[in-house]
Amino acid sequence: MLDLKYIRENPELVRQGLLNKNAKDIIDEVLSLDEERRTLIMKTDELKSKRNQASAQIPIMKKGGEDTAPVLAEMKLVSDQITLLDEQLREVGNKLEDILRHTPNIAHSSVPVGKTAEENVETKQWLPSEFSFKNDFKVLDHIELGKKLRILDFERGTKISGSGFPLYTGKGATLERALLNFMLDYHLKHHGYTEVLPPILVNRESMEGTGQIPKMEEDMYFIEKDGLYPIPTAEVPITNIHRGEILTEKDLPIKYVGYSPCFRREAGSYGKESKGFLRVHQFNKVEMVKFVKPETSYDELEKLVVDAEDILQELKIPYRILLLCTGDLSFSAAKCYDIETWSPAENRWLEASSCSNFENFQARRANIRYRNETTKKPEFIHTLNGSGLATSRLMVSILENYQTPEGKIIVPKVLQKYTGFEIIE
RNA sequence: GGAGAGAUGGCAGAGUGGUUGAAUGCGGCGGUCUUGAAAACCGUUAAGGAUGUAAGUCCUUCCGGGGUUCGAAUCCCUGUCUCUCCGCCA
Known part of the structure; x- marks a missing residue:
C-alpha cells in the first residue's frame, strides 16, 4: 500500500x-x-x-x-x-x-519506463562453456522426452486432477526431488538463509498482506468452506510470518528459504503456452524471502538475484536476466528482475525466477516494522523475494539441455549425489 | 464433532460501569553506588492518528465487529482464536 x-x-x-x-x-x-x-x-x-x-x-x-x-x-x-x-x-x-x-506500488527510479514486456531490458546472459544455441541433432521437447523416458505423465495427471496438474513418475519424480533438495541445501550452505516449511493454505489477511488480493483474486484458488486460499507462491506464508510484528534491528536482515507447491488458476490463459510444463496449475518452487532495513533493500535485491543465478550456474543451465520495465512490474513490486532459462526445443527463453523488491509496500499492508535503533521508532521494513527457483520451467531446460542425440538424459553433475543415478534412459 | 474455560502492555498477571493507557512482578533502558561487574536503590519503558516550525495539546486502542450508557477493559450480542475434557483420526 x-x-x-x-x-x-x-x-x-x-x-x-x-x-x-x-x-x-x-x-x-x-x-x-x-x-x-x-x-x-x-x-x-x-x-x-x-x-x-x-x-x-x-x-x-x-x-x-x-x-x-x-x-x-x-x-x-x-x-x-x-x-x-x-x-x-x-x-x-x-x-x-x-x-x-487497489492501487499498485510505484516503480523505483532505476526502473526503465515502458508499457509492455517488449520494453524489458536484458541485463545479462550467461551460457555454460561449450554451449551452443544450435544443436547438431534433432532436439526433443520436454513432453516428448518425458513420455519416451516415462518420467512425466501429463495425460494421467489430467485424469487425476485436470490439465495443468503434472504427474512425475520414476526417475522423473526422483529428479524433481533431487532438484528441490539441491536448491534448498545450496541456499542454506552458501547463502545464509534459514529454512522454513510453511502452511500452504492461508487466510485472507495473509493474501492481502502480500498483495495477491484484491487485484489478483481471480487467479487464486479458494476453499470456500474454510475461507482458505491454496498459496500461489511461498512468498505469501513466508512474508506473513512477521505480519503485525515489530522486529529488532539487530535481527535484520532476516532471510528465509522454503519449499512449497504453488497453485495458480491461470484463469483465461489457455492456449499455446499451456502445453506440458509451460503453464501449470500446480508446480514446485523454492522461494527466498528477505526482511531488510530500508536503506539496504536495493543491495539486497542484487544479492538475491545472484543467489538465484548461483543455482543455475551450478546446474550449468543457460540463462538471461531481464530488468522489467515499469509497465510489466507486478502489483506490489518496485523493481524486479526476471531470470529466464533457455529451452532448445521451444527455441526461446522461459521465465524460471522473479526477484523483486517491494520496498515497504507489503510491509505497510501487513504491518511489518522494525525498531530503528537511532530514532527508537518503529519503521516499516522492506520485503523482497525471489524464486530460487521454480522447478517446472527449470525442469524443461534441464531435460532439454541435458538430452543426448539418443534421447537419453544426463543428470546434471551437482544433482547426481541426490538422485543416485547419472543417466535417465 | 460434543461439553466447559479463556483472550489485558515485550512477557507474566491484577482489574466487573466513572480521573484505568491500565496495579504488581519480570525483562529492557538510564542513573546512584563500585577499580569493574553483580546485588541493592532511584527513575524510565506501548502503538496509531489529528494539529503545530517546534515544545506541546488533543483523539483512538485492553482479540475483531456491533450494541446498552452521559461514560465500557469492565454489561449484552456476534465473529475469530487458544486451552481443558470426551469422541474421531494420519
Missing part, C-alpha cells in the same frame, strides 16, 4: 509513477477524500475531548451532591453527534482504504 502522507506531499510524483505502471490515476480522488477525512477527525476529536472532560466531572459532581441531569442531557446530544460524525468518518476512511488497497 502506498503511503497516504507521501501521496499528500508528492502528488505529481505518485501520479507519474502510477501512469508509468499503467495504473489508474487516483491522486485527485485520494487528496479530496483525505481532506474530507481530516476535517471530520478534527470535528470528532473536539467533541470527544468535551465528552471526556464531562466524564471526569460527573463522578465528582455526584459525590458533591450536585444535580447532574443537565450535563447528562447535554452529553447525550454530544454523543449522538459523535456517533453521526464517526459514521461519516468510517465511510470516508473505508473509501480511501479501498482505493489505496
Whole structure:
C-alpha cells in the first residue's frame, strides 16, 4: 500500500509513477477524500475531548451532591453527534482504504519506463562453456522426452486432477526431488538463509498482506468452506510470518528459504503456452524471502538475484536476466528482475525466477516494522523475494539441455549425489 | 464433532460501569553506588492518528465487529482464536 502522507506531499510524483505502471490515476480522488477525512477527525476529536472532560466531572459532581441531569442531557446530544460524525468518518476512511488497497506500488527510479514486456531490458546472459544455441541433432521437447523416458505423465495427471496438474513418475519424480533438495541445501550452505516449511493454505489477511488480493483474486484458488486460499507462491506464508510484528534491528536482515507447491488458476490463459510444463496449475518452487532495513533493500535485491543465478550456474543451465520495465512490474513490486532459462526445443527463453523488491509496500499492508535503533521508532521494513527457483520451467531446460542425440538424459553433475543415478534412459 | 474455560502492555498477571493507557512482578533502558561487574536503590519503558516550525495539546486502542450508557477493559450480542475434557483420526 502506498503511503497516504507521501501521496499528500508528492502528488505529481505518485501520479507519474502510477501512469508509468499503467495504473489508474487516483491522486485527485485520494487528496479530496483525505481532506474530507481530516476535517471530520478534527470535528470528532473536539467533541470527544468535551465528552471526556464531562466524564471526569460527573463522578465528582455526584459525590458533591450536585444535580447532574443537565450535563447528562447535554452529553447525550454530544454523543449522538459523535456517533453521526464517526459514521461519516468510517465511510470516508473505508473509501480511501479501498482505493489505496487497489492501487499498485510505484516503480523505483532505476526502473526503465515502458508499457509492455517488449520494453524489458536484458541485463545479462550467461551460457555454460561449450554451449551452443544450435544443436547438431534433432532436439526433443520436454513432453516428448518425458513420455519416451516415462518420467512425466501429463495425460494421467489430467485424469487425476485436470490439465495443468503434472504427474512425475520414476526417475522423473526422483529428479524433481533431487532438484528441490539441491536448491534448498545450496541456499542454506552458501547463502545464509534459514529454512522454513510453511502452511500452504492461508487466510485472507495473509493474501492481502502480500498483495495477491484484491487485484489478483481471480487467479487464486479458494476453499470456500474454510475461507482458505491454496498459496500461489511461498512468498505469501513466508512474508506473513512477521505480519503485525515489530522486529529488532539487530535481527535484520532476516532471510528465509522454503519449499512449497504453488497453485495458480491461470484463469483465461489457455492456449499455446499451456502445453506440458509451460503453464501449470500446480508446480514446485523454492522461494527466498528477505526482511531488510530500508536503506539496504536495493543491495539486497542484487544479492538475491545472484543467489538465484548461483543455482543455475551450478546446474550449468543457460540463462538471461531481464530488468522489467515499469509497465510489466507486478502489483506490489518496485523493481524486479526476471531470470529466464533457455529451452532448445521451444527455441526461446522461459521465465524460471522473479526477484523483486517491494520496498515497504507489503510491509505497510501487513504491518511489518522494525525498531530503528537511532530514532527508537518503529519503521516499516522492506520485503523482497525471489524464486530460487521454480522447478517446472527449470525442469524443461534441464531435460532439454541435458538430452543426448539418443534421447537419453544426463543428470546434471551437482544433482547426481541426490538422485543416485547419472543417466535417465 | 460434543461439553466447559479463556483472550489485558515485550512477557507474566491484577482489574466487573466513572480521573484505568491500565496495579504488581519480570525483562529492557538510564542513573546512584563500585577499580569493574553483580546485588541493592532511584527513575524510565506501548502503538496509531489529528494539529503545530517546534515544545506541546488533543483523539483512538485492553482479540475483531456491533450494541446498552452521559461514560465500557469492565454489561449484552456476534465473529475469530487458544486451552481443558470426551469422541474421531494420519
